[in-house]
Amino acid sequence: MLFNNLDQLYRSVIMDHYKKPRNRGTLDGDNCVTVNMNNPSCGDKIQISLQLKDNKVVDVKYLGSGCAISQSSASMMTEAIKGLDIEKVHQLTFDFSEMVQGHEHNDDLDLGDAEALHGVSQYPARIKCATLAWKAVEKALREADKESAQQ
Amino acid sequence: MDIQSVRQDFPILKQQVNGHNLVYLDNAATSQKPSSVIQTMVDYYEKYNSNVHRGVHTLGTVATDRYEEAREKIRRFINAKSEKEIIYTTGTTQSLNLIAYGYGLARLGVGDEIIITPMEHHANLIPWQQVAQKTGAILRYFPMEADGTLDLEKVRVTVTDKTKIVSVTEVSNVLGTVNPVKEIAKIAHEHGAIMVVDGAQSTPHMTVDVQDLDADFFAFSGHKMLGPTGIGVLYGKQSLLEDMEPVETGGEMIDEVGFQSATWAELPWKLEAGTPHIAGAIGLGAAIDYLQNVGMDVIQHYEEQLTETAYNLLSKIDGVTLYGPGKRSGLVSFNIDGVHPHDVSTALDSEGIAVRAGHHCAQPLMSCLKCESTVRASFYFYNSLDEIEALARGIKETKEFFGHVV
Numbered sequence: 120m121l122f123n124n125l126d127q128l129y130r131s132v133i134m135d136h137y138k139k140p141r142n143r144g145t146l147d148g149d150n151c152v153t154v155n156m157n158n159p160s161c162g163d164k165i166q167i168s169l170q171l172k173d174n175k176v177v178d179v180k181y182l183g184s185g186c187a188i189s190q191s192s193a194s195m196m197t198e199a200i201k202g203l204d205i206e207k208v209h210q211l212t213f214d215f216s217e218m219v220q221g222h223e224h225n226d227d228l229d230l231g232d233a234e235a236l237h238g239v240s241q242y243p244a245r246i247k248c249a250t251l252a253w254k255a256v257e258k259a260l261r262e263a264d265k266e267s268a269q270q
Numbered sequence: 271m272d273i274q275s276v277r278q279d280f281p282i283l284k285q286q287v288n289g290h291n292l293v294y295l296d297n298a299a300t301s302q303k304p305s306s307v308i309q310t311m312v313d314y315y316e317k318y319n320s321n322v323h324r325g326v327h328t329l330g331t332v333a334t335d336r337y338e339e340a341r342e343k344i345r346r347f348i349n350a351k352s353e354k355e356i357i358y359t360t361g362t363t364q365s366l367n368l369i370a371y372g373y374g375l376a377r378l379g380v381g382d383e384i385i386i387t388p389m390e391h392h393a394n395l396i397p398w399q400q401v402a403q404k405t406g407a408i409l410r411y412f413p414m415e416a417d418g419t420l421d422l423e424k425v426r427v428t429v430t431d432k433t434k435i436v437s438v439t440e441v442s443n444v445l446g447t448v449n450p451v452k453e454i455a456k457i458a459h460e461h462g463a464i465m466v467v468d469g470a471q472s473t474p475h476m477t478v479d480v481q482d483l484d485a486d487f488f489a490f491s492g493h494k495m496l497g498p499t500g501i502g503v504l505y506g507k508q509s510l511l512e513d514m515e516p517v518e519t520g521g522e523m524i525d526e527v528g529f530q531s532a533t534w535a536e537l538p539w540k541l542e543a544g545t546p547h548i549a550g551a552i553g554l555g556a557a558i559d560y561l562q563n564v565g566m567d568v569i570q571h572y573e574e575q576l577t578e579t580a581y582n583l584l585s586k587i588d589g590v591t592l593y594g595p596g597k598r599s600g601l602v603s604f605n606i607d608g609v610h611p612h613d614v615s616t617a618l619d620s621e622g623i624a625v626r627a628g629h630h631c632a633q634p635l636m637s638c639l640k641c642e643s644t645v646r647a648s649f650y651f652y653n654s655l656d657e658i659e660a661l662a663r664g665i666k667e668t669k670e671f672f673g674h675v676v
Contacts, residue, residue, distance in 0.1 A: 122671050125620050129613070129672075161612055162629045162636075162643045184642055186612035242616060 127238045128245075129187060136232065137187040142197035144180040146170050152263045156255040158247055163189040167255040171263055174205050181252060188236070188245050193252035195233035205260060212253045219249045271568050276652050279304040279560075283652065290622030293657045298443050298471060298601050298648030299626055300493045303557070307496055310556035311549045322548055323522060323539070337548050340555030341538070344503055347558045348488065349479040354508055354537035358546050361502035362470040363393040365489030366437075368504055368541065369466055370397035372514045373487070374435055380406035383433040385463075387449070388414045388638050389442040392631040394468040398437060407434070414638060418445040418594040426457050433463040440472035444630045444646065445594030446577070446601045448472070455484045464510070470494060474650070475573055475599055477566045480505050492550060496557035501550030504541070511537050518543040569651045573600040576649045576658055583662035589669055593639055601648035603630075606665065609672045611645040617668040618645075623661060 145153060146168035153168040163185030170178040179201050181193045196215075200208045210228060217224035221240030239249045277283050280302050285292050294302060314336070320329040322337045338353070345353045359365045374397075378384070384398050388411050402409040410433075413424050420438075429436065436458040440451050455465035464486040469478060474495035480488050487510070492501040506514070516523060516534060520543040525533040534540040561569065577600045584590055589607040606614055611627035618625055626646045629636045636642055647661055 122617060122620055122667065125617060125671060128616065134672075160628065162633070163612075164642075186610035188612070244619075245612070245616060248612065 124241075128242055130235045130238065132232050132235045133187060133191045136191035136194040140181075140190065140194040142180050142194065142201070143182060144168075145182060146178055146180050150177075152259050152266065154255055154259045154262055156251060156258060158185070158189065158251050161185070161248070163248060163251055165189065165193055165252050165255045167193075167252065167259050169256070169259045169263065171205070176200050176203055176205065176208055179256075181255075183252070185251075186245075186248055188239060188248040189251050192233065192236055192249045193255075195231060195236070196252045196256065199229070199231045199233050200256065208256065208260065212257055215253050216250055219246050271564060271572055271651065273572075273652070273654050276564070277654070279306070280652055281305055281308075287622040287624070288620050293621075293623040293653075293660050295647040295649060295653065295657065295661060296624045296626050297474075297650040297653075298494070298630075298646065300499065301474060301496050301650050302652065303496055303498070303553075304560050306560055307498070307553050307556045311498060311553045314549045314552050319549075321545055333548060336552045336555070337546070340551045340558075343555045343558045347478070347562070348473070348503075348505060349481050350505055351481065352508055355505055355511065357504040357506065357511070357538045357541045358551055359489075359502045359504050360500055360547070361491040361493070362391075362468060362489045363502075365487075365502055365504035366393050366466070366468065367397045368517055369437075369487045369489070369506075370401045372517045372541070373464075373506075373510065374398070374401045374407075375404060376515065378402075378405040378407040378434055381432060382407040383410055383430065384408070384435045384437065385410045385412060385428060385433055386437050387412045387420060387439065389418060389445060389447060389632065389635050390437075390439055391443050391468065391470065392633070393470075394437055394439055394466075395634065398435075408432075412438075417596075418442065418447045418639075420447075420449055420454075422450060422453055422457075425454055429457050429461050429463065431461055433458065433461050435466060436463050437466035437468070439468040439470070440478075441475070441599040442594070442632075442635075443471045443601075444603050444632050444635055444644065446598030446603070447595055448597070448599050451485065452483045455486075459484065471599065474561075476570045486510055492554040492557065495554075496560055497554035498547075498550045501547045501554050503554075508537065511541065514541065516541055516543065520544050522546075564651065572651050573649055576600060576653055576655065577602070579655060580647065580649070580658045580661065583658065584665065587662070587665055587669070590665060593641075593644060600650070601646055603644040603646045604665075605641060605644055606669050606672075609668065611643045613672065614645045614665075614668050617671060618661075618664045621660075621664050621667070623664050625661075 151170045165183040168180045179197045219239040318329045318332040320333040322334040458465045466487040467485040469490040473490040488505040493499040523543040591605045593603040615627035
C-alpha cells in the first residue's frame with residue numbers, strides 16, 4: 120500500500136470539510152468586518168467575515184480557494200469559533216497554531232474538527248496552509264478593534 | 271551521454287527522501303550541483319579566498335584571475351563579442367531590474383511603449399510595471415494563443431513606432447513554450463525598439479548565441495544551470511552598457527572619486543558595485559565547464575526525449591490536464607481534476623518525488639490558463655527515463671488516493 124502515512128494528514132474529516140465546506144459566504148451589515156488574506160508563496164486565498172456583538176463572534180463566514188488543508192481548516196475554524204467570546208477566539212487561534220507546529224499546546228480548549236489537522240505538524244511545508252484562515256481571523260479582529268477605536 | 275555516470279557526479283541524487291529514492295523534478299526552480307562545482311567553490315574558500323581587483327598580494331591575484339577567467343567562460347558560452355558585455359549580477363531578477371532601472375527609466379517617457387508577453391515570470395513583469403508607472407510609459411502585451419505560444423504575425427502588428435522596449439522570455443517557466451526571440455528581436459529592431467531576452471529557463475538547456483539572436487540585453491541565473499545561487503549574468507551590447515548609468519554605486523566601480531563627485535570605471539566593472547560573489551562566479555565557471563563537457567546539443571536532445579516521454583505518459587492519464595504546447599522545453603505543467611496542486615505535491619513528496627506546485631511566479635499567466643495554480647515537473651539532463659515513469663506512476667496513485675478518501 121502506497122501513501123500509507125498520507126492518510127494521517129488527509130483524514131476523512133478534513134476531506135469532508137474540503138468537499139462540503141461549512142459557513143461559506145460573506146457577512147455585511149452592522150458590526151461586520153471582512154478581511155482578505157493570501158498565501159503569496161502558493162496562491163491560497165481566504166476571505167473571512169465576522170459579525171461581532173458584545174465581545175462575541177456571533178457569526179462567521181468564509182470564502183476562498185486553495186488546497187484541501189487551507190480550505191478545510193477555514194471551514195473547521197468557522198465551526199470552532201462561532202458563538203465564542205473574542206478572548207476565547209484569541210486563545211483558540213494561538214492554540215491551533217501551536218498544535219500544527221507540533222508544539223506543546225493546551226488540550227483543554229475545544230478545537231472541534233480542527234483537532235484533526237494536528238497531522239500537519241509532520242509536514243512543515245504545509246503549516247502555512249493550515250494557519251491561513253486562523254491568521255485571517257486575527258486580522259479581522261484587529262480591523263474590528265481599529266474601526267471601533269475610530270468611532 | 272551515459273546517464274548513470276552523469277548521475278554519479280551529483281552527490282545529492284544518491285539519497286532517499288521519505289523512504290524512497292529521491293526523484294528531483296524541480297529543476298526549473300533550481301538545478302542540483304555536480305561535485306566539480308562544489309569542489310571548485312571549496313577550493314576557493316580553502317586555498318585562495320581573497321577580494322578581487324584590490325590587493326596586490328598573491329592570493330588576491332589568484333582570486334582575481336579565476337574570477338575574470340569565469341567571465342571569459344561565460345562570454346564564450348553565450349558567444350558575446352567582449353567580456354565587457356558580461357556583467358555579474360545576483361541572478362536574472364537583478365539583471366532584469368538593472369535593465370529596467372538602469373536603461374529604461376532614463377529613456378522612457380509618456381506614451382512610450384514597453385511590450386512583454388502574458389507568460390512572463392514576475393521578474394520580467396514587475397520591473398516593467400514599476401518603470402511604466404514612474405515614466406508614464408504604457409505596458410502592453412503580445413497576445414498569446416490558447417496553447418501558450420506566440421503568433422509572429424500578431425507580434426508583428428503589435429509592435430509600433432512608439433515601442434521602445436520589447437522584453438520576452440525565451441522559454442516559459444510554466445508552459446515550457448520556446449518563444450521565437452530571434453524573430454521577435456528582428457521585428458523590434460525594425461521599429462527602433464531594443465530587445466530584452468529573459469534567458470533564465472533557456473540558457474541551462476540549449477545553446478545560446480546572443481549575437482545570432484541579436485538580443486540587446488540577455489539575462490540568466492547561475493543556479494538553474496549547475497552553478498550556485500546568488501550569481502547571475504546581465505549581457506548587454508557594449509554600446510548600450512556604455513550609455514547606462516549605474517544603479518548601484520560604491521566600491522570597485524569607480525575611476526576617480528572626489529569630495530563632491532565621482533567618475534566610473536570601465537565596463538564591466540562600472541556596473542558591479544561592491545564585493546561580488548567571487549566563489550559564485552568561479553563556481554558558475556565550473557558549471558559551464560561541466561555543461562560544455564557534456565555538450566549543450568547532447569543535453570537538449572536528451573531532454574527532448576525525457577519531455578516527450580513525460581508528455582505522452584501524462585496525457586494518457588484520465589483526469590489529468592496538461593498546459594502548454596506539444597513542442598516544448600523540459601517541463602510539464604498539469605493538474606489532476608479535483609485535487610489541488612499542493613495536495614498533489616505533498617502526495618508525490620511522500621513518494622520521494624520533488625515537484626513544484628503553485629503559481630510559479632506567473633500570476634497573470636495563471637489567469638489566462640483559468641486556474642490558480644498548477645503542478646510542474648521540470649527536468650534536467652541528469653534525470654532518467656525511470657524517474658519520468660515514477661512520476662507518471664505517482665500521479666496515478668495520487669489520483670487514486672484522493673479519489674478514495676473523498
